[in-house]
Amino acid sequence: MRFLHTGDWHIGKNLAGYNLLADQHATFQEIRKIAQDKQVDAVVIAGDLYDRTIPGEAAIQELTKELATLNIKEHLPVLAISGNHDSATRLGIGHQWFVNNDFYLNTNFSDAFHPINIKDTQFFLLPFFGLQEVRNYFADDHIQNINTAMQKIVTKMKESFDPQSQHVLVAHFFAAGSKRTAESETMIEVGGLSAVNTDILKDFEYVALGHLHNKNALHEERVRYSGSPMKLSVSEAPMEKGVWIVDTDPFEIQWVPLKPVHDIHVLEDSMDTLTNEQFAKNYAKDDYYAIKLTDREIIPDVMNRLRQYYPQILSLSRKYGFSDPKRHQQSTKTQLSPDKLFEDFFQQTIGTEMSAEQEKIMRKTLEEVMKEND
Amino acid sequence: MRFLHTGDWHIGKNLAGYNLLADQHATFQEIRKIAQDKQVDAVVIAGDLYDRTIPGEAAIQELTKELATLNIKEHLPVLAISGNHDSATRLGIGHQWFVNNDFYLNTNFSDAFHPINIKDTQFFLLPFFGLQEVRNYFADDHIQNINTAMQKIVTKMKESFDPQSQHVLVAHFFAAGSKRTAESETMIEVGGLSAVNTDILKDFEYVALGHLHNKNALHEERVRYSGSPMKLSVSEAPMEKGVWIVDTDPFEIQWVPLKPVHDIHVLEDSMDTLTNEQFAKNYAKDDYYAIKLTDREIIPDVMNRLRQYYPQILSLSRKYGFSDPKRHQQSTKTQLSPDKLFEDFFQQTIGTEMSAEQEKIMRKTLEEVMKEND
Structure with a gap:
């Protein structure tokens, strides 16, 4: 049979x-x-x-x-x-x-x-x-x-x-x-x-x-x-x-x-290459993407800019980490405070420093979260 | 057909x-x-x-x-x-x-x-x-x-x-x-x-x-x-x-x-009657009971005493409320504080006032609950 x-x-x-x-x-x-x-x-x-x-x-x-x-x-x-x-x-x-x-x-x-x-x-x-x-x-x-x-x-x-x-x-x-x-x-x-x-x-x-x-x-x-x-x-x-x-x-x-209906791609490249029209047009907009940037600099508005070419991003990371020595020093520390961790996360995904107003919201939210964990 | x-x-x-x-x-x-x-x-x-x-x-x-x-x-x-x-x-x-x-x-x-x-x-x-x-x-x-x-x-x-x-x-x-x-x-x-x-x-x-x-x-x-x-x-x-x-x-x-496997009974009577051996032996121990006491006094250890005769109690209430005028006055108030409400509940179900230790536990628990609700 x-x-x-x-x-x-x-x-x-x-x-x-x-x-x-x-x-x-x-x-x-x-x-x-x-x-x-x-x-x-x-x-x-x-x-x-x-x-x-x-x-x-x-x-x-x-x-x-x-x-x-x-x-x-x-x-x-x-x-x-x-x-x-x-x-x-x-x-x-x-x-x-x-x-x-x-x-x-x-x-x-x-x-x-x-x-x-x-x-x-x-x-x-x-x-x-x-x-x-x-x-x-x-x-x-x-x-x-x-x-x-x-x-x-x-x-x-x-x-x-x-x-x-x-x-x-x-x-x-x-x-x-x-x-x-x-x-x-x-x-x-x-x-x-x-x-x-x-x-x-x-x-x-x-x-x-x-x-x-x-x-x-x-x-x-x-x-x-x-x-x-x-x-x-x-x-x-x-x-x-x-x-x-x-x-x-x-x-x-x-x-x-079986041909994937929507494939998963892992893209390891620089922001410049990934957001290059000629490069990006090889990749279907409705596929899924795990992106590892080879850049080491902070990139403003990085997620939104990538989403213009790859709307369905599964993950975004840095292949070589960040060049900022302060940041580098921080990230090797094993214990960062929650607000510091969030600041880093914000910078890495949004690409800018937090405004005073944003920082205020973060601190208030963190305080509430900490209270719940007591 | x-x-x-x-x-x-x-x-x-x-x-x-x-x-x-x-x-x-x-x-x-x-x-x-x-x-x-x-x-x-x-x-x-x-x-x-x-x-x-x-x-x-x-x-x-x-x-x-x-x-x-x-x-x-x-x-x-x-x-x-x-x-x-x-x-x-x-x-x-x-x-x-x-x-x-x-x-x-x-x-x-x-x-x-x-x-x-x-x-x-x-x-x-x-x-x-x-x-x-x-x-x-x-x-x-x-x-x-x-x-x-x-x-x-x-x-x-x-x-x-x-x-x-x-x-x-x-x-x-x-x-x-x-x-x-x-x-x-x-x-x-x-x-x-x-x-x-x-x-x-x-x-x-x-x-x-x-x-x-x-x-x-x-x-x-x-x-x-x-x-x-x-x-x-x-x-x-x-x-x-x-x-x-x-x-x-x-x-x-x-x-x-269809004969109930374990029946549900509503018993409206005094504590004395309900805990009378002769009375209670008419009721199967593994049936379910909703009990309405006709007494108006506080009865110490009421739940445990009733459970000796009716182990599966679905609800316990007072048909005519309580005789204690202070209590009566309280229960007509629409807004009682949580600790007062709990005190009343304790008295009504356990039949005694809370001990100092019990009160301490209650207050600590309430504080924690209130904090979570913030």
């Missing part, structure tokens, strides 16, 4: 305050198109469908619409698990009814041991889990780390292996050898304890992982992260996004890249 | 801090048993399945389990709508898949005009709505109140009436003539505007309403509230709870009462 492997959709995520829902919607239309073009037999989603345990209503509507289109309208079997960003309970609502339509959404640890059979393949859907769940399930308090846990889990799964079938594990954890590169992975540890050794997974013909957003996080033929289908943080700017198309027998794997 | 009419489940509701989930679970087991005994063809739930727009995970698990047992395990068709306490989006998750199993959960206004046909009956599922939704749907800004809105809605529904069928409306609103008696109905106005005149509903053979928790709120044969299946506030203490069993053709309606 042939399936599409994706994951880490993080629907509802905000990027530095920008709502990504429209981009996410467009991305999933592309994924659907790939599924059609490649005539896959199923779509596998390896966790983190939502960005938050209590997603907003718009995010719920978007995910439900995507899944309904894939599964109800296009009659594609869907296999999905919950990730660390999902609430197992909230994501799992309705799963009892979904199975009748070949939509297998597993958010319960204990259901991981009942494989789903589609064509020549047994899928084992292992949601994100905590060690205590494993201890409870096996009634074994001696399970102290993720590798002992996974060994028990795989041994138990193998009891249901049909030797005539292919065996695919869908899971959401940090696998050993994988490199943590994406800032947006806020919870890197699984159950508080290290990473899964991929040797434990060797009995599966393929392991479809979610958790890390970089498809190159692991260097193994049959244990792979799909990565997120969209760039979800500045650290993901250099990554190529896409989905895997996996054939089980004979085994074959193919990467299908 | 024969169906069971219930509503206002309010799963996840807390009663003065007491978690009702276990009682709600037991109540729904009773409802299921009634559905079996009466051999109904469907179960109608007229809104407010949850108590809150963002229900807790335990409430989600409870509702999903109940619905799955009714609909998947016992193969009973279920017809349900969202009420004002539900989030249409959150309650509606998965409804696209549920229909294949004869579970019709409508949380979308526009879907109210597609009747569900079960046996001899067309069910029109009208979720709780706001006037703006009606204006948008009919592209008519002149809809100024709930009656104009309902007239348009019923006229539109009648276009789909099959004259060979019975017609049942399931809705969640405040119907004229109904008496607002239950405190737990926090949002009494529908779309901000008055109540539906039941004349508008005369073309339906039956209207299964939710919103008010009293089955006797209306005095009409064919337009009825089921009321909540459990007492959900002290004001509901005198109400009999249960479900309607409705036969459509020939029309017949039958009330099946």
Whole structure:
């Protein structure tokens, strides 16, 4: 059989305050198109469908619409698990009814041991889990780390292996050898304890992982992260996004890249270059930008001037710091007073010194804030 | 056909801090048993399945389990709508898949005009709505109140009436003539505007309403509230709870009462009587109690003493106020200082004056609270 492997959709995520829902919607239309073009037999989603345990209503509507289109309208079997960003309970609502339509959404640890059979393949859907769940399930308090846990889990799964079938594990954890590169992975540890050794997974013909957003996080033929289908943080700017198309027998794997709807660019250059018409016109106005200025001088009105060319700025920093020796001296001090820190921040982002009136407002506000912290 | 009419489940509701989930679970087991005994063809739930727009995970698990047992395990068709306490989006998750199993959960206004046909009956599922939704749907800004809105809605529904069928409306609103008696109905106005005149509903053979928790709120044969299946506030203490069993053709309606798992009692009596062993032993320790003392004197340690007989006290008040003229004088003042108010509250609930140490703690706490409010 042939399936599409994706994951880490993080629907509802905000990027530095920008709502990504429209981009996410467009991305999933592309994924659907790939599924059609490649005539896959199923779509596998390896966790983190939502960005938050209590997603907003718009995010719920978007995910439900995507899944309904894939599964109800296009009659594609869907296999999905919950990730660390999902609430197992909230994501799992309705799963009892979904199975009748070949939509297998597993958010319960204990259901991981009942494989789903589609064509020549047994899928084992292992949601994100905590060690205590494993201890409870096996009634074994001696399970102290993720590798002992996974060994028990795989041994138990193998009891249901049909030797005539292919065996695919869908899971959401940090696998050993994988490199943590994406800032947006806020919870890197699984159950508080290290990473899964991929040797434990060797009995599966393929392991479809979610958790890390970089498809190159692991260097193994049959244990792979799909990565997120969209760039979800500045650290993901250099990554190529896409989905895997996996054939089980004979085994074959193919990467299908997804073009970003609105790309994330990291621009490191001088203010003069960045605000040069010829330079700037190479960059789409509705893309996202992380800007590192190579200048060391204070630049008046810097944010507004940059926004004329790059309206969606995710971050602004100085590659080499500031030339002002006073400032330099200050910034090496480990303890600056809050008003000094704010003054520096103001100068750096607005590009001018504060007026007397502005300073007054700042002091008043700081006083109030300090009082609240008492 | 024969169906069971219930509503206002309010799963996840807390009663003065007491978690009702276990009682709600037991109540729904009773409802299921009634559905079996009466051999109904469907179960109608007229809104407010949850108590809150963002229900807790335990409430989600409870509702999903109940619905799955009714609909998947016992193969009973279920017809349900969202009420004002539900989030249409959150309650509606998965409804696209549920229909294949004869579970019709409508949380979308526009879907109210597609009747569900079960046996001899067309069910029109009208979720709780706001006037703006009606204006948008009919592209008519002149809809100024709930009656104009309902007239348009019923006229539109009648276009789909099959004259060979019975017609049942399931809705969640405040119907004229109904008496607002239950405190737990926090949002009494529908779309901000008055109540539906039941004349508008005369073309339906039956209207299964939710919103008010009293089955006797209306005095009409064919337009009825089921009321909540459990007492959900002290004001509901005198109400009999249960479900309607409705036969459509020939029309017949039958009330099946539900015995409270833990009843709510309002006790108006003297401290001496209430703490009399003989008196108290008539009252179950795990029931809920709203106590109005007829005494007018300060009673030391009143709450703890009452809790020995009635551990689950929902409220404690004085039927005739206090005899202390100083106190009486104080309580008629409209503006008491926070420390004075707290002193009174302390005396009334604990039954003694504050000690010097207690007063010191109170003053310190109040000072901190006041500072935060600045």
